Amino acid sequence: MNPRKNTEQENHPELEHCDFDRLIEPALSRRTFLQTSAAALGLYFATTPVARAVAAATRSPLLGFEAVAASTADGFAVPAGYVARPLISWGDPLLPGAPAFNPSGTQDAAAQAAQFGDNTDGMSLFPLAEDRAVLAVNNEYTNYEYLYAHQGEAELSADDVKKAQAAHGVSVFEIARNRQGDWQPVAGSRYNRRITAYTPMEVTGPAAGHALLKTAADASGRKVLGTFNNCANGRTPWGTYLTCEENFHGYFGSADAQFSPDRRQKRYGLAAKSDYRWFGHDERFDLARHPNEPHRHGWVVEIDPLDPASTPRKRTALGRFKHENAELIVAADGHVVVYLGDDERGEHIYRFVSKGRYDPANPAANRELLAEGTLYVARFGAEPGELKGRGEWIELTHGKNGLTAANGFADQAEVLVFAREAATRVGATTMDRPEWVAIHPDGRSVYCTLTNNSKRGSDGQPVSGPNPRAANKYGQIVRWRPAGGDHTVAGFEWDLFVLAGNPAVHGGTPYAGSANVSADNMFNSPDGIGFDADGRLWIQTDGDYSNAGDFAGMGNNQMLCADPASGEIRRFATGPVACELTGMAFTPDRRTLFVGVQHPGEDLKPSHFPGGGSAKPRSTIMAIRRIDGGVVGT
Ligand code: FEO
Numbered sequence: 001m002n003p004r005k006n007t008e009q010e011n012h013p014e015l016e017h018c019d020f021d022r023l024i025e026p027a028l029s030r031r032t033f034l035q036t037s038a039a040a041l042g043l044y045f046a047t048t049p050v051a052r053a054v055a056a057a058t059r060s061p062l063l064g065f066e067a068v069a070a071s072t073a074d075g076f077a078v079p080a081g082y083v084a085r086p087l088i089s090w091g092d093p094l095l096p097g098a099p100a101f102n103p104s105g106t107q108d109a110a111a112q113a114a115q116f117g118d119n120t121d122g123m124s125l126f127p128l129a130e131d132r133a134v135l136a137v138n139n140e141y142t143n144y145e146y147l148y149a150h151q152g153e154a155e156l157s158a159d160d161v162k163k164a165q166a167a168h169g170v171s172v173f174e175i176a177r178n179r180q181g182d183w184q185p186v187a188g189s190r191y192n193r194r195i196t197a198y199t200p201m202e203v204t205g206p207a208a209g210h211a212l213l214k215t216a217a218d219a220s221g222r223k224v225l226g227t228f229n230n231c232a233n234g235r236t237p238w239g240t241y242l243t244c245e246e247n248f249h250g251y252f253g254s255a256d257a258q259f260s261p262d263r264r265q266k267r268y269g270l271a272a273k274s275d276y277r278w279f280g281h282d283e284r285f286d287l288a289r290h291p292n293e294p295h296r297h298g299w300v301v302e303i304d305p306l307d308p309a310s311t312p313r314k315r316t317a318l319g320r321f322k323h324e325n326a327e328l329i330v331a332a333d334g335h336v337v338v339y340l341g342d343d344e345r346g347e348h349i350y351r352f353v354s355k356g357r358y359d360p361a362n363p364a365a366n367r368e369l370l371a372e373g374t375l376y377v378a379r380f381g382a383e384p385g386e387l388k389g390r391g392e393w394i395e396l397t398h399g400k401n402g403l404t405a406a407n408g409f410a411d412q413a414e415v416l417v418f419a420r421e422a423a424t425r426v427g428a429t430t431m432d433r434p435e436w437v438a439i440h441p442d443g444r445s446v447y448c449t450l451t452n453n454s455k456r457g458s459d460g461q462p463v464s465g466p467n468p469r470a471a472n473k474y475g476q477i478v479r480w481r482p483a484g485g486d487h488t489v490a491g492f493e494w495d496l497f498v499l500a501g502n503p504a505v506h507g508g509t510p511y512a513g514s515a516n517v518s519a520d521n522m523f524n525s526p527d528g529i530g531f532d533a534d535g536r537l538w539i540q541t542d543g544d545y546s547n548a549g550d551f552a553g554m555g556n557n558q559m560l561c562a563d564p565a566s567g568e569i570r571r572f573a574t575g576p577v578a579c580e581l582t583g584m585a586f587t588p589d590r591r592t593l594f595v596g597v598q599h600p601g602e603d604l605k606p607s608h609f610p611g612g613g614s615a616k617p618r619s620t621i622m623a624i625r626r627i628d629g630g631v632v633g634t
């Protein structure tokens, strides 16, 4: 049983061997597609094997490691001269009194609440000293087939539900580097903390205290229990951690046979059937009884990782949707800008601009910068067939752009709680499942993974602009440059950095991918991305790992590294069977890179990672180093 499957990973056997001409809209014929991309990008589609081989043979000096081959092995492979070791795995003890992990699945909720949560995802590192740091890590969800001895096949007990809730949320813990240069968790550190699906939180911003957020248990509409399905993350310059609530809908359902979701609930995927079945023992998850509870989830949450007693704050000014990550930059004039993706087929990319300005000299004054500001949504323009163009940010403010009471938005809180609906109203571009956003360290360009989209070309989603392939099974990375380098202005220019594809299966068509994709580096479904300080773009995948059909030769999910200037992409690591790689953090000296291995062996596929032998597979953070102690990637 893998509740994550509902919107996350998609396998499309029905799309294998699609005929290219049938997939491309009339406005984007094969010839137009190839020609315009060539003119537009420089990273044009190679039409011959020779051209592709030349493009793939580029050796960027920025990438200082030998490529790793695609793999279907149940291990974690890194380049020659590197070593990768587990830092921490699901169930390892974190808090005082926590028991060691027991693979039987019989440990109770109290044990899980004191251990590292399941399914590691986005993470940020907060240095304390040269050899000490605090790591804040999302624990996105849990696999019932491994969490319980009954593998999720039995009726859940009250403790089962509590245990699942304790496996979710965020783990904050100290790590330290030993004399051998290895980082390890510090058991019993005063910083160690588990934040779960029932940790008390405060709601801030325009939707705080609104009628839509009030429930039987919380008449104030300001006190929420918990965070769950915490996907990726962000980090503020004032030292806080941002955790982003993604597929919150799957936790809600109803025991009421008469319940059916209304239009607004459907837009967020809420339904009577619940993958996680929490409502049987925690009635706030029953939609028929507590219809406002889901309005209290789907937000970005800000956490002070260095104060274990602090109350996490849900930031409603950043909008409610299925948040992937929160990529932050301070604009030249001091406004804090946050880029946000909404990971669902045909949803949108957002931007938040704070009302206040960042003051590096006054840390305390920065703490509420995410409480108030303006939310925008992206509209990408393009001439037919063009793979570049101009775009604009459209303001999502009540009273503007048709966001009025007459159109169903009574006030700003309604605009934010139903941000998806507001985005549709203002004509936002439907995207191919926006995942992570990353800003180049020069501050001039922003990259976003569009992981795949089986519905592109149907369901009212046109094949155009940055979403140029119908029934998109491989994904792409779009990038944009704010006009004048100013992240607060409306205009930007965009192009595509890469279209993933399989040249071995689809040579000569857009499904071969752009010219910087070859049989040696191919991948599908880019998801996690991030830059290091030198400007290397690190790319993690969460895609089809069947290694067959459209995905033949791609192997298990992987991590790649790219040079944004030359376009070269080189495979850096491969993960074990049936995992995704997600989440990354560098130590300040960049001699260690932490990478998350999520859901190895999902759906009982044959993984024993990282223990080997007959061990139960466990989500694990890997610590990657160069054997010679050098900077990772160089
Ligand atoms: Fe949790 Fe969209 O990945």
Ligand code: CA
Binding pocket: 231, 232, 324, 435, 527, 528, 542, 582
């Ligand atoms: Ca993801």
Ligand code: CA
Binding pocket: 008, 009, 435, 451, 527, 542
């Ligand atoms: Ca994904």
